[in-house]
Amino acid sequence: MKTIAIIGAGKGLGLSLAKRFGKEGFEVALVARNAVKLQEMVDELKVAGIQASYFTADIYSKEQIEQAISGIKEKYGHIDVLEFSPTPGKFPPTSVLDLTVENARDLFEGYVVSAVNVVNAVLPDMLSKKEGALLFTTGLSALHPITMMGNIGIAMSGMRNYIANLHTELSPKGIFVGHRSLGLFMKESGTGTFDDPDVIANMWYQAYAEKNVWEEEYPKGVNPQTIVF
Secondary structure, three states: OOOEEEEEOOHHHHHHHHHHHHOOOOEEEEOOOOHHHHHHHHHHHHHHHOOEEEOOOOOHHHHHHHHHHHHHHHHHOOOOOEEEEOOOOOOOOOOHHHHHHHHHHHHHHHHHHHHHHHHHHEEEEEHHHHHHEEEEEEEEEHHHOOHHHHHHHHHHHHHHHHHHHHHHHHHHHHHEEEEEEEEEOOOOOOOOOOHHHHHHHHHHHHHHOOOOEEEEEEEEOOOHOOOOO
């Protein structure tokens, strides 16, 4: 049985991903800070017949990330798929004209540094097995400059560069690296529209199963000019 670890799991996309991959027989490991919400998600997944557990970690802490990943491997033996979609940050989206070292560094550490720490914790086993998948969900500022998201854009575009380099290095080694840049305001599950987390989770599972397109904006063709902020 395969295992998916969802980093930054919440009751939106994280829960939808857990249900979608769980439907395909995956065991699910949820990683976030709030143990109460994580337990509620585990309970909901178990009602659906999905084997799930949670592991608490602050995305800013290398030690906590490593402990969580070690805990997952101790319980399930391996991590076959990693999905990374935390929402860190002690500062709100900040205009490029209001950037400070503090609000830029905070998001950079929350996204880029944490991504490096997470990947470094799971990659050796995937390289040893010559298989696995690293899936990264970001926002549209990873691909396009958006002036009102100056601090987030620095972080996400930096993470996108890291993801692209991972793809280049790992695809010949049997490891799929996927990136989806979301240009939308996510709604609650059940609408059936493109901004429904269940629909997005299904998109991610298809991308993982087919492994044809490593990077794409979602919905396809979206750009900052087509979104009303």
